[in-house]
Amino acid sequence: MTQAKGNGAGAGTDFDAVVVGAGVAGLYQLHKLREMGLKVQSIDAASDVGGTWYWNCYPGARVDSQSYIYQYWFSDELVNEWNWSERFPGQPETERYLNFVADKLDLRKDIRFNTRVTGAEWDEAAARWTIRTDKGDTLTAQFFISCAGMLSAPKVPPFPGHEKFKGIIAHTARYPREGIDLKGKRVGVVGTGATGIQVIQTVAKEAGELKVFQRTPQYAVPMRNPKYNDADRAQFKAKAHELENLVNHTFAGFDFDVLPESWYDLTPEQRRAKLEEIWADGSLSFWVGSFPEVLTDEKVGEEVSEWVREKIRARIDDPELAEKLVPYHYSFGTYRVPLENGFYDAFNQDNVELVEVKENPIECFTETGLKLASGEEYELDVVILATGFDAGTGALTRMDIHGRNGVSLTEEWSKDIRSTLGLQVSGFPNLFTVAGPLAPSTAFCNMTTCLQQQVDWVTDCIAYLRDKHAKSIEPTVEKQDEWVEHHDEVANATLLVRTNSWYTGANIEGKPRRLLSYIGGVGHYRQVCDDIKASGYQGFSIA
Numbered sequence: 001m002t003q004a005k006g007n008g009a010g011a012g013t014d015f016d017a018v019v020v021g022a023g024v025a026g027l028y029q030l031h032k033l034r035e036m037g038l039k040v041q042s043i044d045a046a047s048d049v050g051g052t053w054y055w056n057c058y059p060g061a062r063v064d065s066q067s068y069i070y071q072y073w074f075s076d077e078l079v080n081e082w083n084w085s086e087r088f089p090g091q092p093e094t095e096r097y098l099n100f101v102a103d104k105l106d107l108r109k110d111i112r113f114n115t116r117v118t119g120a121e122w123d124e125a126a127a128r129w130t131i132r133t134d135k136g137d138t139l140t141a142q143f144f145i146s147c148a149g150m151l152s153a154p155k156v157p158p159f160p161g162h163e164k165f166k167g168i169i170a171h172t173a174r175y176p177r178e179g180i181d182l183k184g185k186r187v188g189v190v191g192t193g194a195t196g197i198q199v200i201q202t203v204a205k206e207a208g209e210l211k212v213f214q215r216t217p218q219y220a221v222p223m224r225n226p227k228y229n230d231a232d233r234a235q236f237k238a239k240a241h242e243l244e245n246l247v248n249h250t251f252a253g254f255d256f257d258v259l260p261e262s263w264y265d266l267t268p269e270q271r272r273a274k275l276e277e278i279w280a281d282g283s284l285s286f287w288v289g290s291f292p293e294v295l296t297d298e299k300v301g302e303e304v305s306e307w308v309r310e311k312i313r314a315r316i317d318d319p320e321l322a323e324k325l326v327p328y329h330y331s332f333g334t335y336r337v338p339l340e341n342g343f344y345d346a347f348n349q350d351n352v353e354l355v356e357v358k359e360n361p362i363e364c365f366t367e368t369g370l371k372l373a374s375g376e377e378y379e380l381d382v383v384i385l386a387t388g389f390d391a392g393t394g395a396l397t398r399m400d401i402h403g404r405n406g407v408s409l410t411e412e413w414s415k416d417i418r419s420t421l422g423l424q425v426s427g428f429p430n431l432f433t434v435a436g437p438l439a440p441s442t443a444f445c446n447m448t449t450c451l452q453q454q455v456d457w458v459t460d461c462i463a464y465l466r467d468k469h470a471k472s473i474e475p476t477v478e479k480q481d482e483w484v485e486h487h488d489e490v491a492n493a494t495l496l497v498r499t500n501s502w503y504t505g506a507n508i509e510g511k512p513r514r515l516l517s518y519i520g521g522v523g524h525y526r527q528v529c530d531d532i533k534a535s536g537y538q539g540f541s542i543a
């Protein structure tokens with residue numbers, strides 16, 4: 001990996017824009033604003049670029065968007081020079097890609113690494129943000145842009161005794177970059193979400209014993225991950241512009257869309273044939289490229305859920321164990337669908353044991369492992385916490401942001417999570433929240449599609465303000481209410497709002513419940529954003 005050159009602490013303390021985060025969104029945002037001639041300072045808590053792909057270096061971490069659409073489109077040079085090795089690359093390769101981009105665009109010189117934003121206040125008189133960091137620096141900027149990610153604030157489970165445990169504890173999103181030697185060790189993995197599944201299927205191959213602590217089973221779809229050769233890559237590069245246009249207008253920002261046919265127009269045989277066809281693709285198309293009714297119609301949801309349960313049962317040798325690994329209490333696709341590559345097969349191995357912790361929860365760490373409420377103890381050398389994130393809002397609420405009249409974003413969102421298009425919040429002028437809540441980028445999107453679109457929108461908005469010699473912009477309360485109402489209407493028409501997961505904030509105690517991601521479609525969302533721009537930002541107060 002390329003090492004950070006210097007600490008990127010640009011000259012002075014006063015900037016046109018401060019950007020938090022040096023992942024997919026942050027790197028692009030820095031580049032775009034610099035291109036416009038702005039003086040920009042980026043800040044990242046990591047020691048180098050990569051964002052999600054820097055932090056999530058746990059065993060088996062892998063992107064589950066197809067590589068040829070998980071990239072930047074704005075530069076033909078980048079598209080043509082980078083070579084993906086397979087359809088769904090692992091974390092190291094994805095991180096290398098972002099390092100390649102940072103090198104090509106010479107981005108590091110404007111990024112302060114190993115630095116965390118600890119507070120930001122809007123200064124009404126100056127119409128600027130004052131931003132504090134954990135290094136004791138105070139910066140000011142006209143625009144404060146969070147590209148801090150929607151899944152970047154790790155959720156550490158509340159069970160006590162971490163300090164007692166003599167072994168190693170690692171959260172997947174803070175996994176040691178040098179790795180942990182798991183060969184022959186007794187390993188426990190807590191959590192079976194998309195992350196836990198990747199860890200389990202990987203660690204099962206080397207651990208001496210693997211205990212999987214499962215609270216909620218998943219409907220995981222087998223991943224098909226062919227290697228790419230030069231001919232494949234040449235083909236993708238040749239149609240890059242076509243792909244860019246395509247992903248920008250589909251339901252979830254992929255190069256496929258929901259099926260055009262209705263479930264009800266097909267015979268049972270035709271439905272099954274169609275399901276088999278999209279299942280065989282081995283990608284998230286089985287989820288966001290399926291029948292539109294899967295996410296909205298209880299009956300269809302249950303039929304598809306049962307179809308997937310059958311697929312899972314067929315993979316597990318022990319039928320009793322299989323029943324524990326199939327979900328019953330929520331509908332397929334209403335919790336983020338994981339792709340798997342050997343997850344179910346791992347449970348046919350002698351060294352892997354499923355420990356159900358829904359009714360009998362983990363109570364605490366002991367000196368030697370984990371203890372359940374029943375008193376049962378599991379001796380472990382390493383505990384990997386794949387327990388997820390305070391999604392959508394966590395990165396922002398942990399920054400202690402105060403807007404107009406000192407209003408705290410953390411306090412506001414602890415009561416009700418409201419935003420305008422996930423991009424701005426009323427009462428917080430010149431704060432832009434790329435990947436903020438209530439946009440498709442929170443969950444229902446191939447992330448690179450949505451992040452580039454949002455960064456482009458923010459950049460255009462700033463260009464507009466500068467052109468007009470305006471000092472600030474923020475959505476009116478009415479505009480925000482309109483968006484939240486529309487968001488809720490679309491969300492409440494789906495089955496997703498019924499399921500407890502990070503999508504609805506249900507994984508964090510006390511978090512107000514709302515579907516965090518806009519689910520009206522990436523193409524539609526883009527149109528709404530474009531219309532606002534074309535209207536001269538109607539519904540926004542510009543001063």
Ligand code: NA7
Nearest residue numbers: 151157191192193194195196215216336386387388389502
């Ligand atoms: P998720 O999807 O939030 O999964 C977290 C897992 O951890 C899930 O199985 C949880 O069970 C489990 N969990 C959380 N707390 C506990 C406690 N206290 N005891 C036992 N089990 C627990 O996070 P991921 O990191 O897997 O995925 C997040 C996203 O990253 C993913 O959707 C992709 O978009 C990339 P629960 O379901 O709460 O019962």
